[in-house]
Amino acid sequence: MLRDAVFAGALAEIAEFGVRGASMDRIAKRAGTGKAALYRRWPNVRALALDVFISTMEAALPPSLPDTGSLRDDMVESLTTFTTQLHSGLGIVLRELISEAAHDPSLSEEFQTRFGLPKQVELIGALQRAMARGEIPTQPIDPYVMQLPAALVVHQLVLTGTVPGHAEVEHFVDALVLPLLRQPAAVIA
Amino acid sequence: MLRDAVFAGALAEIAEFGVRGASMDRIAKRAGTGKAALYRRWPNVRALALDVFISTMEAALPPSLPDTGSLRDDMVESLTTFTTQLHSGLGIVLRELISEAAHDPSLSEEFQTRFGLPKQVELIGALQRAMARGEIPTQPIDPYVMQLPAALVVHQLVLTGTVPGHAEVEHFVDALVLPLLRQPAAVIA
DNA sequence: AAATCAAGGAACGTCTACGTTCCCTATTTA
DNA sequence: TAAATAGGGAACGTAGACGTTCCTTGATTT
Numbered sequence: 001m002l003r004d005a006v007f008a009g010a011l012a013e014i015a016e017f018g019v020r021g022a023s024m025d026r027i028a029k030r031a032g033t034g035k036a037a038l039y040r041r042w043p044n045v046r047a048l049a050l051d052v053f054i055s056t057m058e059a060a061l062p063p064s065l066p067d068t069g070s071l072r073d074d075m076v077e078s079l080t081t082f083t084t085q086l087h088s089g090l091g092i093v094l095r096e097l098i099s100e101a102a103h104d105p106s107l108s109e110e111f112q113t114r115f116g117l118p119k120q121v122e123l124i125g126a127l128q129r130a131m132a133r134g135e136i137p138t139q140p141i142d143p144y145v146m147q148l149p150a151a152l153v154v155h156q157l158v159l160t161g162t163v164p165g166h167a168e169v170e171h172f173v174d175a176l177v178l179p180l181l182r183q184p185a186a187v188i189a
Numbered sequence: 190m191l192r193d194a195v196f197a198g199a200l201a202e203i204a205e206f207g208v209r210g211a212s213m214d215r216i217a218k219r220a221g222t223g224k225a226a227l228y229r230r231w232p233n234v235r236a237l238a239l240d241v242f243i244s245t246m247e248a249a250l251p252p253s254l255p256d257t258g259s260l261r262d263d264m265v266e267s268l269t270t271f272t273t274q275l276h277s278g279l280g281i282v283l284r285e286l287i288s289e290a291a292h293d294p295s296l297s298e299e300f301q302t303r304f305g306l307p308k309q310v311e312l313i314g315a316l317q318r319a320m321a322r323g324e325i326p327t328q329p330i331d332p333y334v335m336q337l338p339a340a341l342v343v344h345q346l347v348l349t350g351t352v353p354g355h356a357e358v359e360h361f362v363d364a365l366v367l368p369l370l371r372q373p374a375a376v377i378a
Numbered sequence: 379a380a381a382t383c384a385a386g387g388a389a390c391g392t393c394t395a396c397g398t399t400c401c402c403t404a405t406t407t408a
Numbered sequence: 409t410a411a412a413t414a415g416g417g418a419a420c421g422t423a424g425a426c427g428t429t430c431c432t433t434g435a436t437t438t
Contacts, residue, residue: 002385002386005407009193013294015291016292017209017292018207018209018288018291018292019209019288019290020206020207020208020209020210022363023424023425023426024276024425024427025424025426026425028387029305030320033386033387034386034387035387035388035426035427035428036385036386036387036388036427036429036430037385039426039427039428040263040385040386042202043427044426044427045425045426055334066400083418087249090387091291092291095287095288095290095291096288096291098284098288098290098347099208099284099285099287100207100288100349101209101284101347101350102207102280102281102284103205104207105192107347108348108350110348111348112348115350142364142365144341144357144360144361144364144365147341147344148337148340148341148365151337151340151341151343151344151345152333152337152340154340154343154344155336155339155340155343155344156348157211158287158290158295158343158347158411159300159301159305160297160301161290161291161294161297163324168333169433171333172333175333176331176333176334176369178335179368179369179372180365180368180369183372191415191416212394212395212396213395213396213397214394214395214396215395217417222416222417223416223417223418224396224397224398224417224418225397225398225399225400225415225416225417225418226395226415226416226417228396228398229415229416233396233397234395234396338387379438380437380438381437381438382434382435382436382437382438383434383435383436383437384428384433384434384438385431385432385433385434385435386431386432386433386434386437387430387431387432387433388429388430388431388432389428389430389431389433390427390428390429390430391426391427391428391429392425392426392428393424393425393426393427394423394424394425394426395423395424395425396418396421396422396423396424397420397421397422397423398421398422399418399419399420399421400415400418400419400420400437401416401417401418401419402415402417402418403414403415403416403417404414404415405412405413405414405415406411406412406413406414406416406417407410407411407412407413408409408410408411408412408429
């Protein structure tokens, strides 16, 4: 499929030059095709880059929610799929998206709608199941506690360019999130 | 000073077009000068952008560490200066830096050396004073607990483009960091 | 098997931005 | 006060990328 070749070429181009520095000519060369083929599908280079972003993120969306019967394992598994995706191309896309969103706020909204909210819904479900099982006290959850592991992962990615390993992910859950969820004071201020 | 005018113009240019999309011609126009004046000081547009980054960050470095006598207030104050700087131009710079660093790892290192480490040293000092005062138990500190508030601030910035307000900063410290520091289990895994 | 049609690939003109060079002006020094 | 020097601003050539058009090739249908 030529579309796949174009996406792969565009991803490589973006990885090397960024979204603003990407060139249709080079992307066509990378994909082993001509520019006209690209312009027949996308009106300009920005639209192509955006399509690459969205498609990459769509493909990275986990098809089903984990339900291991343990809140701890649910969270570890969910985070692990996230970090795994960051390793395979999504990391560079995410970092490019951050600067693009700084100039185009609608990107933030779309990203939030497609990824932030689904992830949050998924996590809330896991928390409710844990409450029903009596794993954590039944009380309102601090939304910042829920964001905490993802925030640490993203923070490490943007600061050092590396992605936390499995041991660190487990540490986030066991040493930070679960203690906060178990203590009665971790409610909305 | 022309240098200041150029920096202001370059910052506006970067805010609008990003580092990769910045143009020397437009920056010169914004600064009310000619291109030759810019090329006499910087070899190319990338070097200028990098200089703007570094200078903005340098200017954003707090000259002195807070020592209020209370760990809680030390942390709140330190975080507040950080969020305040993010509001005034540093936010857009930081987000541009993230994507630039994705293509040039040496940027990550330089950023870490100039900002991450000093901030960490500052925080360690505050924690040691708090231990000496008996505010928190004297035990090894989980480094991720220290990163936690900055991670939440950065995470919110890159996701929504907004910066946490004072109430949220206080919430991070009071509801997340301090409880984790007080419990004996919050040591390095 | 032949003809039609759709799609890929190369060549073209235009425009923008780069980096340089030249000229002018203002300031400083003798 | 006059000359010299340094620095700011405009004009210039060049290169690369955009977006378009045309030609060729391969697949599909009758």
